[in-house]
Amino acid sequence: MPTQLECCQGDIAHQPDMDAVVNAANAELRPGGGVAGALHRAAGPQLDRACRPLAPIEPGQAVITEAFELPNRHVIHCLGPVYGRDKPEAELLAACYRNALELAEQHGLVSVAFPALSAGAFGYPLEAAARVALETVQATLPACPGIERVRFVLFDKRSAEVFERTLAALDQAL
Numbered sequence: 001m002p003t004q005l006e007c008c009q010g011d012i013a014h015q016p017d018m019d020a021v022v023n024a025a026n027a028e029l030r031p032g033g034g035v036a037g038a039l040h041r042a043a044g045p046q047l048d049r050a051c052r053p054l055a056p057i058e059p060g061q062a063v064i065t066e067a068f069e070l071p072n073r074h075v076i077h078c079l080g081p082v083y084g085r086d087k088p089e090a091e092l093l094a095a096c097y098r099n100a101l102e103l104a105e106q107h108g109l110v111s112v113a114f115p116a117l118s119a120g121a122f123g124y125p126l127e128a129a130a131r132v133a134l135e136t137v138q139a140t141l142p143a144c145p146g147i148e149r150v151r152f153v154l155f156d157k158r159s160a161e162v163f164e165r166t167l168a169a170l171d172q173a174l
Contacts, residue, residue: 003141005134007152007167009160012115013042015153016071019109020064022100024117025077029055029063035115044069051077059086060095064103074107076100080118083125090132093118097136105144113151116159126159130166138170 012021012035024035029051031040040047050065057063059081067075078100081092096117104112116133118124137150154160 003147004149005137005141005151005167006149007154007160007163009155009157010153011038011155012113012153013038013070015113015151018072018111018113018149018151020074020076020104020107020112021067021070021072021153022062022112022114022117023075023077024115024120024122025051025057025079027056027058027079029057029077034120039070039075042070043067043075047075060092060099062096062099062103064107072113074104074109076103076112078117080122080124083118083123089118089124090128093124093129093132094136097133098140101137101140101144101147101150105146108146110146111149111151112147113153116152116154116163119159120155126162127166130163131170134163134167134170 023039046068054063057079059079062078064076078096080096081089119126119129152163
């Protein structure tokens with residue numbers, strides 16, 4: 001059965017039907033703004049304590065923790081590239097998605113929810129970020145047969161539309 005791949009507008013901290021949510025983390029894995037702030041607030045202070053021994057991480061890396069007070073089993077923390085600074089941006093961004101899916105597979109998780117990594121404060125152009133994200137996930141899923149569902153949870157309507165349009169274009173190309 002092929003993996004279900006979906007895009008929606010929503011709150012990454014409220015995905016109770018997913019085994020794991022992905023955090024758009026900073027190098028120190030600390031609470032901050034955006035996705036990291038939302039997930040840390042929802043998970044409670046235990047998440048920050050669980051992250052500290054795993055930090056720092058490099059662009060493209062992913063690490064996994066429990067989800068604590070979130071409605072998920074795990075949080076996968078990825079450090080995306082800062083656009084224009086961390087090179088090569090596309091390869092580092094692709095590594096985030098690939099490493100996150102591989103961690104999910106290793107931990108027996110069947111569903112993963114991603115935000116648009118690097119597309120917020122890290123300045124990655126949204127259309128390019130969507131293409132890298134979706135192409136990488138589609139290319140990585142055959143090596144992760146236990147994963148049944150991947151959801152991209154986008155913060156605003158425009159981002160959700162860009163991801164949906166990109167996914168439709170990639171599906172047509174297959």
